[in-house]
Amino acid sequence: MPPLPLPRSLFEADVRQVAVALLGQLVVRRETSGPPSIGRIVEVEAYGGLDLDPSAHSYRGPTPRCEVMFGPAGHAYVYATQGRCCCLNVSAVGDARGQAVLLRALEPVAGAERMRTRRLARLGQGPTRARLTAGYDHELASGPGRLCLCLDVDRSLNGVDLTDGDGPLYLARGEASPPPLWTPRVGLNPKSASHGWPWRALVPGCRAVSPPRTLR
DNA sequence: CTCACGATCAGCT
DNA sequence: GCTGATCGTGAGG
Secondary structure (H helix, E strand, C coil), X not given: CCCCECCHHHHCCCHHHHHHHHCCCEEEECCCCCCCEEEEEEEEEEECCCCCCCCCCCCCCCCCCCHHHHCCCCEEEEEEECCCEEEEEEEECCCCCCEEEEEEEEEEEECHHHHHHHHHHCCCCCHHHHHHHCCXXXXXXXXXXXXXXXXXXXXXXXXXXXXXXXXXXXXXXXXXXXXXXXXXXXXXXXXXXXXXCCCEEECCCXXXXXXXXXXX
16 A cells, blocks of 8 residues: 655644654655655755745745745645756745755665666666666665656656645655754855755765765 | 856766 | 766846
């Protein structure tokens, strides 16, 4: 039996509380055939929204891209990061504050074979292919774009209700997670006032978190 | 229009 | 460990 969805009330709290509450929970992706693919959330980032967080897409108010951030809590905000891949966020708080939690990494729980197939379909013959075929399942969804590739999440899912257990994508109760590790968010512009804010939360010691990034 | 931005991968050192 | 290529979105001129 597929797991039951999380209640919307979980997403209506302060965005950093929502971020922590999401660690250890499950992302459930319905498949056109066969059982759903499922990943456990192991890394998230909170985005503080309108007038609060210069790194949030919603900082200056709604645009066609980020308007879901200003809608009710518990919906998917999916945006394309410059062509290659998408990122999946969960709208939080509601009340037109423009807040959301970015899902940055999953640990595969069910359907890892399908996730691997989707990752490999986008790869050439380089080292990444070699690692994934060698069985490094914890690297399948270890990044916000990889996570979306694994679960076939693209902008057609922008706005879906993640509390709808009959929908194509939803969130469900996972096992309790240990107290989170807070760090600065990844990949922000160093000139930004919010650079360095410790709004990234990880499951301590989990191998499936995103790898360190070389700053350019 | 032009520019900056962000995640990923390949290829090189 | 570093560099270049890729490309959707939106801000500023």
